[in-house]
Amino acid sequence: MKISVRNLEPTKVRLTITVDNDEFEPYLDEARKEIGKQVNVPGFRKGHVPGKIIDQRIGFSTVAGEAVNSGVPDLYSKALAEKELHAMAQPQIDIKDIPESSKGDTKLKFTAEVEVRPQFDLPDIEGMEIEVAKPEVTDEDVNKRLDNLRQRFGTLVSIDRPAQTGDFASIDLEAVIDGESVDSQQGVSYELGSQTMLDGLDEALDGLSSGEETTFEGTLEAGEHAGEKAQIKVKVNSVKAEELPDLDDDFAQEASEFDTLEELKSDVRKQCERDAEGRQATDARDAFIAKLQEGIDIPVPKGVKSSMVEDQLKNANKGSEAATDDEKSEIEKNVEKELRDQMVLDALAEKMQVEVSQIDVTNFLASIAQQYGMDPSAFINAIVQNGQLGSAVQEVGRSKGMLAGMRAVTFKDTDGNVLDLSNFLGQDEAEAVEESESVQAASAAAAVADEIAHSDSSKQSQEED
Template identity: 75%
Template sequence: MKISVRNLEPTKVKLTITVDPEEFNPYLDAARKEIGKQVNVPGFRKGHVPGKIIDQRIGFAAVAGEAVDHAVPELYSKALEEKQIHPMAQPEIDVVDVPASAKDETKLKFTATVERRPDIELPEIDGVEIDVPQAQVTDEDVDRRLEALRQRFGTLVGVDRPAAKGDFANIDLNAEIDGESVDSQEGVSYELGSGTMLDGLDEALEGLSAGEETSFESTLQGGEHEGQKALVKVKVNSVKAEELPELNDDFAQDASEFDTLDELKADIRKQAAQDAEGRQATQARDAFIAKLEEGLEIPVPKGVKAELVEQQLKNVTADPANATDEQKADAEKQVEKELVDQMVLDALAQKLDVQVSQADVFNFLASIAQQYGMDPNAFIQAIVKNGQLGSAVQEVGRSKGLLAGMRAVKFVSNGEPLDLSAFLGEAAEDEESESVEAASAAAAVADELANKDDENTADAE
């Protein structure tokens, strides 16, 4: 197999792959065998029809087509591996030449244009020192958490006064465009000052008492008239204020398993300290990735970026074409950061020769299934069926590479060594023989699932 590579962009290449007959012939033979299982030829049993007869009866073109369908993906993967090209998207395949007959000496030739991960030269990290802010818990942190707990036990009490910030108003809303009602809601409970509904609603409600109404202009946030200006009429049905319990030992007993307020505060401080340590570990991770990327100019694949930006915009607006310049700029910035981080972590995993085991893949997918309350086996089968297993394996490799890299550096905080072992775990011992490269891990999982399906089918029969 001859492979030529032409760089179209820093992150895009075109491979031209020419396949020698002796390498393509096995695919032709396999195609003839597969076709022979599906056709009836007088004088021969199914599956035992000679290849020459298949070529004559079915046509060599059909055989070659079947062979190409199987050969191209496999040979493309081999070419990527041989040239150490790491694809970031699905390739555009163009079959250029195919032999017209069994005796035709024309070689199978095809091109593959694909966006790729650029070559990234990472710095050496062994012994590198990275400074991380201290994990601090202040009295204000404890008071905020205590106040949040207190609010959970608050009650709403009706008040005979104008609504103010922090009150809860029961309201009716009616939006009109050119005098015609386009949307209305009744009996909506809204907290003044929360800013969770229409722009201008907080200002309109403040100072109104039960039974009063007013109107204001606003831009609709959803529905078929999203983005359009409307006249919104609002009526206040009732006003309620939040009444909070006193902070004392009785409250501590009602809100927790503790007998005194001091014991409750001590537990809240302990939880706050644990959360602060978690945030510190996240800061350490971000600082480590930033250290890897320091001084590097890493281009991102344009097509992949454009697709992800569109997906990102769909999360903020129904039609990405209507997104504001600010929304587009924010989406592009976020996507570019995510892509650069992913590519750097992929390069790190490769540099550290990270191995991904079948158990790693299963555990990763099972943990995601558990988060969404799904059956792990059903979830994994869906991942395999949808062709997403490779992405999952890649994510496992990134995670393992990140942990291994962070273990290789020295983190300090305020000049003192920082122990992150509770978050990084211990370096794994040499894994068992099932440890494989990412692609092999994907195949192993898929094969095992397929075997289970076959066994279940056999049992059912």
Template identity: 75%
Template structure:
């Protein structure tokens, strides 16, 4: 097999593959056998029809077509491996030449155009030192968590005064276009200042008391008239304020298993410290990847980027075609970073010769299934059925490479070495990846989308 490679772009190549007759012949033989299994020729049992008779009956073109369908994907994969090309998308395959008969010396020739991962020359890990911030828990952090817990035990009480930010108003809404009602809702509970409904609603409600109403102009965000301007009539039925419990021992007993407020605060401080250490591990991961990329120019495949940007926009706006310039710019920035990080971790896994076992992949998928409350066996079967096993293998490889790479370097905070073994584990044991959550969500969401389609 002769393979020529032409670089079209830094991340796109064109492979021309020419296959010698002796290498193509096994595929022709296999095609003849497959056709013979289905052939119904008097005097012969299925699967026992001579090859020459099959060729006479069905023609060489039909046999060659079946052989090409099987040969091209396999030979394409071999060509990638031989030339050390790492594809990042499905190829465009174009069969150029096929022998016209069993005696024809024309060689099978096809062209594959594919977006690829660029060559990435990572720095050596030996002696690499990365500075990260020291985790700290401030009194403000403890107070914020305590206040959040306090709000969970708050109650709403009616007040006889104008609505203000933080109050909850029970409202009726009626949207009109050209004097005609196009949408209306009654008895909606809305927190002033939350900004979770129509633009302009907060300003319209502030200062209104129960029984009062007003009209403002707003843009409808859903329904048949989405995106259109409308006159919104809003009436306040009632105003309620949140009443929070006193911060004392009685509250501690009601909100937790502790007897005193001081014990509760100490537990909150401990949990905040644990969370700070987790954030430090995440910071270390980001700093490690940034260090690897520090002096590298990593181009991203244009087609893969465009496809991923489109998917990102679907999560940002109901109609990606109407996405704003800001949304498009944000999606492109996120996708470029995601792609560069993925390619960097793929290159790292190769540099460290990371091996992914079947058990690694199944454990990874089982952990995802558990996170999403799915049966592990059904989830794994669905992954295989939807052709996503390769993506799972790649994610595991990236995760293992990341952990191995982070174990190989030194992290410091204020000049002191940081021990991240609780998050990274040891070389010979499994550990929770600091990016397992995002990887799990990506694979699970992809599966959910596939099932929905």
């Protein structure tokens, strides 16, 4: 097989692949076998028709066409491996020549244009030291967690005063465009200051008392008039404030297994410290990836970036036309970082000679399924059927490579103390796969779970319709 490579862009190549006839012959034989299983030829049993007879009865061109369909993907993969290219997207295949007969001189020739991972050299991680900020737990952190706990035991009580931030109001809403009511809702419970509904609603409600109403201009965010300006009429039916329990020993006994408030505070501080250690491990991960990229110019594949940006805009329920320039810029920035991180971790996994076993992937996907309350077997089958297994393997490989690399690096806090991150990095490969959930790969599999759940929901809606 003759392979020539032409660089079209820093991250895009065109492979021209010419296949010798003897190398293409196994694919022709396999095509003849498959065709022989489907046709009836007098004097021969199905599946036992000689290849020469298949060529005569069915036609060599048909056999060659089947062989091309099955062989080109395999030959393309072999060409990538031989040239040590790492594809980032699906290729554009163009068949140039196909053998016209088993004895002819014409060879199979095709081109493949594909975006690939650019070439770059990772730094030597042997002896590498990385500084990570020291986690601190303040009294404010403890008090915030205690306040959150108090809110779980809080009650709403009616109040006879104007509404303010933090209050809960029962409201009626009506949207009017050109004097015509286009939407309305009654008895909606809304927390002032949460900014979870229409822009301008918080400002309109602030200072209103039960029974009062007002009108403001807002942009509708859903329905057939989404994106249109409307006059929003809002009426306050009632206002309630959250009443929190006193922070004392009685509360500690009601909200926990502890008898005193001091015991509860001590436990909450320990929880904060564990969370701080987790944040430090995350900071160490980010610092490690940033260190690997230090001083390296890594171009991003344009097509892959564009596709990812469009997907994220869709996930945010915004098309490229509806999104603002700032929103597009922010998404593009995040996508570029994500792609560079992925490419660096792929290269690191190769450098660390990481191997991903079937049990690694199975355990990883099963853990994600459990987080989403899905049956592990059904989830894994869905991953396979959706063609996402390769992505899962790649994500686990990235995580194992990253964790192996981080275990080879020395992390220190700002005081120069060596950090022990073994609780987060694991001690061996098996633990590394488990830790990958909290470090890197879970986000990708979770995205797959979201996609599958969304797909199932859409199918169910269509069936109901």
